[in-house]
Amino acid sequence: MGNNNSLGGGNALRKHVETATKTGVLQYDNRKLKEVDPSLCLPGLRTLSLNDNELQTIPPQIGLMVNLKNLSLRNNQISQLPDCFGQLKKLENIQLGQNQLCTLPTSFANLSGLRQLTLCNNQFTTIPDSLLKLNNLQLLDLSGNRITQIPDQIQTLQVDELNLNDNRITKISEHIRLCPRLKTLRLDRNHLSLDIIPVGLLTDSNLSLLSYEGNRFDEKAFQGKEGYDQYMQRFTANRRKLE
Template sequence: MGNSALKAHLETAQKTGVFQMTGKGLTEFPEDLQKLVNLRTIDLSDNKIETLPQLVERFTILKSLALNHNKLRVLPEELCKLKKLETLHLNSNHLTYLPSNFGQLSALKTLSLSGNQLRAIPTQLCGLRHLDMVDLSKNKIQAVPDAIGELQAIELNLNQNQISQISAHISHCPRLKVLRLEENCLELGMLPPSILSDSQISLLAVEGNLFEIKKLRELDGYDKYMERFTATKKKFV
């Protein structure tokens, strides 16, 4: 891709606050971007970017960052200084963990990490007070830890992992309404009954695990879950 194309994109971004350059075979974060500290949106999805530079911290008013389908293995700690960032899409990369200061992304509402190499749910997420949606599907997560009880999200997607254990603390999540656990390694006895009887969850998706769905209906608390499910369903009709 020629410099003239990049220059045209940069000129547009200067005016609009939006820089979008997807599917261009970029192997690195465009250095000239650092001059545009007024950006609110950056989309560099479908490229071949392997690292994010430390200068990413200069985008102090950035609200949305999309780097889906790249080759990222780690994220710089500097990313965590983006206090205005609300949406972060990092699907289909090679990430195995998140920066230790990730909990400082205090404005974050939507986080997509589907199709990475995470082996555990990052506990840093539990400090994010405005988080609405977390997508951790298609990773290698094996368990849901006690710390999950602090998660503020409304929707948590854990489809297509290797989960065989779930802490009952997930029932304590104050805002969790949608929990997706399809295509994991769960046996029925590993599903905490409190998810049904004693949580805010009104949509529990557990198809494709090591039990028949109809067996779920025999569990204590299923009636209470169905009350929440039906009440929520009515709201959307």
């Protein structure tokens, strides 16, 4: 059933699997795993955690895990995901930070129940189109990638918080003000000058927290930008709600 560096080999691992079939949770982090044995893609699992391993690929049999709600594959070497990912329609939380991904399968658009998606510290140069069709996202984390712009299509993104810290952004579409649910936008440590921040984002959006440290303008300059007062009204109202 494979070797000790694959998820499926070894007596200790079999005990983990036996327990997982009863609990619905399989956690096997930091074990130097190099591959996932397809026979371990158990349909009954609700949570699968394989963080801090040496995985490069995920077998297509993962599409059989139709009850999976939480998937965590942080800090591996994964460069591609199988197309069958879109079959995992019960997924609510995906952690894929610190891998080698630069694209997502188009089937990602089928993950209608997804609420949190972390793709930080990968190799993305654009915001994947498939994410613009998800209706229930609360958090999308694309920090630490190589994204250079926020495109016009962003207006269809349904998300409460968008984290784009530590990218290479030099352009932001005016259409971002049309994002219906966007309340928190993180843009720390990009390549932004003040004129790149769309006025409409401040005057005519639902945004109540804009984070911009480490760019090419400071807080004093931001306070002088058109729309600052309207933005601060929303910022202050949101703060009061949280107190």
